[in-house]
Amino acid sequence: MEQKGRKVAVVGMGGAFPTCNSLDDFADKLFGNQSLIRTWDKATAHGKNIRSTVSGYISEAEMHLEPVYSPLAVDYPEVYVDLLNRIPDINLSTADIGSIWAMLGALDAIKMAGWTTEETQSEATGVVVGSGGGGHEIQRNAWHNFFVLGKKTRIAGSHTVDRSMVYRDAANVSCLIKNKGVCESIGSACATGLGNIGYAYRLIKYGLQDRAVAGGVEGTSLETFIGFDAMQILSRGFEPAKSSRPFDKDRNGFVCSFGAGIVCLEEYELAKARGANILAVVDSYFNNSDGDGDMFYPSFAGQKRLWKGLLSGIEKRPDVVKVHGTSTPIGDAIELLSVVDVLGEKDFHISAPKSQFGHMLGAAGAVEFIAAVLMLQKQQVLPCLNSDNLNEELENFQQKEQWEGSKLPLAAYRHLLPQQSFAKEINSITCLNYGFGGTNSAILISKE
């Protein structure tokens, strides 16, 4: 149970962001209204076999990593070399690309937090980091060699398990920083990033840990990309920078992207006592399920219950709502209408960071949480880029008899959806993320 008076502070951030060489670079590009989405050569190489060709991807070279290819298996990176010597070789040997990003993000976040080695390696420090997908790139090699080529299992190498297991990101971070508290991963599809941060928040709030390294990761993987491509739910037909367009009338799917977001959370009084730079305070976290038995279709009622849980016992209301806003036709409409149903039609703005870097799947909630903390720091609202035209007619679901939400078209909410970043006093921000399976997560953060 929650311990009364115990609060949680955000004290560090790090990660891997498409086209960006640092967190500062990421912030500059976001508040400069830039898109981080590009044509992906790995996708275009497959011609007509792949439908979407844009992504917020991160190459190995951009992270100063160099793959060492196995002499035993074609095109299989058996290990990575860190050209900047940030991570020891022994830790690199057990890591897939996403786990390396998680470790780099953790190092940056801990440095920003200012934790001592003793604090980092304490029994009171946990690691809670997860991915949306498995280690697909690693597993594909092992399976192909065994099942298709008929080779012995050892040809795939002895690191298939540690480089592809579900909680590989958390395990690799924990082995690197040598914490002695919990080490776990929460998996909740596209809510994974926020789910891990929320779980870490609860560990501290409930008195089980004093500190946590938390976040979400999605390593660049064509194997992951093609699963979504097959569902015909990825954006298609726009130039890269225009491809992710949450709320726009012509949106036709999300941009499958990759990245990592890692944060350091700490019990507020401990952080305060050591003079930490407190980036934000977590006021509340809540998660639930739609309960309507649908794997994919978003739930207006489920999202309203999410808000009710998040704001239970809390008087403050957010100045900005950082939405999930994927750029899918139904998802954006339901989400916008559930937000206005709860908060009304004024006194807040909506920010959709996926409009700038696409949908990072298991990393989305964590990277967008970092974007929200940046908004608090900069006192600027990030835009809903490319939301050029809003539907002036009712959505189909609004015309059904059982619809209980707003009877106004999305265009009636233009004033809530900024097309460029802008300055405003921001005291509190709500972050929303949802995932396949009808899972919903929400967090409320504030300036100290």
Added chain:
Amino acid sequence: MERQEIIDGLVEILRTVRTIDQEKLNHVTEETDFIADLNTPSTELINIAAKAEQKFDVEFEDDDIDDLGSKVKDIVDLILRTKERG
């Protein structure tokens, strides 16, 4: 195939294993112990064996790998024995 030729080939493989201290590879002999002398992580031993199979064009039996000692001479013996077996 001469024993020293095999040792040289093994050192070439070991130079691709980044978790081994490369300095120590300048003085590898038959008595060098992969674990005690080179601090090779145990998880890498199977990778070294698999690469040795490829390099020397042999295929080890699972029992031979299970029983393999940790010295350089042990794998040299195994390679020669396997080659003789054809």
